[in-house]
Amino acid sequence: MTDPLDTTPDRRPGGRTARVRAQVLDAVRAELAEHGHEGLTMEGVATRAGVHRATVYRRWRDVGGLLVDVIAAAGEIDWQPPDTGSLRGDLTALNQEIQESLVLRPSFAVALMAASFHSEPAARAQTQLWTDRYAQCEILVERAVQRGELPATRTDARSLLIAATAPLYHQLVLLRTDPDPRLPERAAETAVLAASAGAFSVRGQEACE
Structure with missing residues (x-):
């Protein structure tokens, strides 16, 4: 079981929507790591991601929405449990x-x-x-x-x-x-x-x- 909190999914081909999502979620992870959940803001994420603030608000609505999507991204990782024989x-x-x-x-x-x-x-x-x-x-x-x-x-x-x-x-x-x-x-x-x-x-x- 890879750590469930390691929520960086494998990069997959996609259009602009997928790229924006990847940029924003990477920014959320970086903001959480540097500033903790208390310092996580929509504006800070938008700035770090290089995405217009309106885009972040429109898709994720609030900080809670960003957190949910970061966690959801973990479920997209292509991972299988180890099989060593014992x-x-x-x-x-x-x-x-x-x-x-x-x-x-x-x-x-x-x-x-x-x-x-x-x-x-x-x-x-x-x-x-x-x-x-x-x-x-x-x-x-x-x-x-x-x-x-x-x-x-x-x-x-x-x-x-x-x-x-x-x-x-x-x-x-x-x-x-x-x-x-x-x-x-x-x-x-x-x-x-x-x-x-x-x-x-x-x-x-x-x-x-």
Whole structure:
């Protein structure tokens, strides 16, 4: 799972509308990284993007609209979960992607998450993005079950994925610690050991559904 907050989509051919959108969203990312969500303004984005202010207001209406589109752009990235042949390898590769993204642009990640607390549309968009990303990565757990790496009982894939990736965000975003090159593998290994012991198995009534 590439970091959901790394919202720079692959460039695709397009007309003027696509170019303007790309310029504006690049400007939003830069403004968030430099000034935080408090300093994000329609005028600042228009100036940085080299686009007329009226164009920005007409298409995005307000700062909330800009934030929603930046988050939506993440869903346009052509990305597939890693497939290394083992659950530990897959989760390690996933964590390495996340760490790289957070190290490259930590201020942007923090600013975008903070902005979601001030914009309900942005909060909804961000929640949907995370939901989609975790759903996309559930294939890692499905493959692990098929390979016999996890118990035959149903495994809560999302809980496992959250447990595996959370240490990266905790250390780099919340605590602002220096990146530890060993953390991606260590967090992955811990999650795999817990999953192998049945920590994320769904039991009882839920397992019968």
